[in-house]
Amino acid sequence: MFSPVFTDLWLSPYAQGEILHSDGAFVLTVNPDLDEDTPVMVLETLDGKVSVALTPEMAAAAGLKPGEDLNEESFRRHLGQAGIALHGADYLFTFLGEERDALLREATGDGIRQLTAQDAEVFAAFEASASEQDRDSAYVELDHWLVYGAFEDGRLVCAASMYPWNDSTVADLGVLTLPTARGKGHARRVVRAICRHAAGQGYESQYRCQLDNHASTALAKSAGLTLFAKWDAVFVEPEDSED
Structure with a gap:
C-alpha cells in the first residue's frame, strides 16, 4: 500500500x-x-x-x-x-510500505556514503565529467537536503540528491551516473542508500522521470520503487523580484 x-x-x-x-x-x-x-x-x-x-x-x-x-x-x-x-x-515512483520496511533493514554497501560540503572539490570534479544535458535532467546538487555518492577507485562516479517536495515530508530524488560507470549497479545502490537515510528521518521518497526515459524507469524499478501515477503540469518560472 x-x-x-x-x-x-x-x-x-x-x-x-x-x-x-x-x-x-x-x-x-x-x-x-x-x-x-x-x-x-x-x-x-x-x-x-x-x-x-x-x-x-x-x-x-x-x-x-x-x-x-x-x-x-x-x-x-x-x-x-x-x-x-x-x-x-x-x-511518479515511490516505495510501497513493505518495500520501505525492507529498505530500512538493509545495510549500506561499501564505497557508498553521504556527501557533505567538505566534498565540494570531489563533487566539482564529478560534475565536470558529466554532460550539461545529464546534469540538467538529473538535477543533483551538493547543497540539497541530502546527498549520497558511490566511489570507484577513489573517484565519485554516481551521486543522488534529495530535497523536500513542496515543503512536505516527501523528498524528491535525482540521480546522476557518469557514462563510464553505468551498468555496474552504482545508481541502484546509491538510490537505495539515500532513500534509506531519508526514511530513517521520516521522509517518503519520490522519484520522477519522463515517460520516454527508459533507463531511468528501469533504474526506479530495479531500486524497488513502485509506479504511483503519471503527472503533467504547466510550469511558470517565478519572476525576478525587483530591488
Missing part, C-alpha cells in the same frame, strides 16, 4: 475547490490554492482515471465553464486553443 502521506500529497489538489466536471474517468477542479508555479496539473492514476486541477485564472484563460460536457480530450483541446502548453508527463 502507498503511504497516506504520499497519497494525500498527490491526490488532495484535485479534491479541493470547485469541481467543474466529474465522472468515472475524468475530474476537473478549479483550485485557487494551487502553487503559482504550477497553475495546471494533470494526474493519471494506475486505474486510468485522469484528474485535473487548475487555478481560476487558467480556467478562465482556457474558456472552461461550469456545466460544460468535458473529457480529457476536450480539456486538452481547450488548453491548445488558448496556447497553454503542458510540460510533458513524468512517471
Whole structure:
C-alpha cells in the first residue's frame, strides 16, 4: 500500500475547490490554492482515471465553464486553443510500505556514503565529467537536503540528491551516473542508500522521470520503487523580484 502521506500529497489538489466536471474517468477542479508555479496539473492514476486541477485564472484563460460536457480530450483541446502548453508527463515512483520496511533493514554497501560540503572539490570534479544535458535532467546538487555518492577507485562516479517536495515530508530524488560507470549497479545502490537515510528521518521518497526515459524507469524499478501515477503540469518560472 502507498503511504497516506504520499497519497494525500498527490491526490488532495484535485479534491479541493470547485469541481467543474466529474465522472468515472475524468475530474476537473478549479483550485485557487494551487502553487503559482504550477497553475495546471494533470494526474493519471494506475486505474486510468485522469484528474485535473487548475487555478481560476487558467480556467478562465482556457474558456472552461461550469456545466460544460468535458473529457480529457476536450480539456486538452481547450488548453491548445488558448496556447497553454503542458510540460510533458513524468512517471511518479515511490516505495510501497513493505518495500520501505525492507529498505530500512538493509545495510549500506561499501564505497557508498553521504556527501557533505567538505566534498565540494570531489563533487566539482564529478560534475565536470558529466554532460550539461545529464546534469540538467538529473538535477543533483551538493547543497540539497541530502546527498549520497558511490566511489570507484577513489573517484565519485554516481551521486543522488534529495530535497523536500513542496515543503512536505516527501523528498524528491535525482540521480546522476557518469557514462563510464553505468551498468555496474552504482545508481541502484546509491538510490537505495539515500532513500534509506531519508526514511530513517521520516521522509517518503519520490522519484520522477519522463515517460520516454527508459533507463531511468528501469533504474526506479530495479531500486524497488513502485509506479504511483503519471503527472503533467504547466510550469511558470517565478519572476525576478525587483530591488
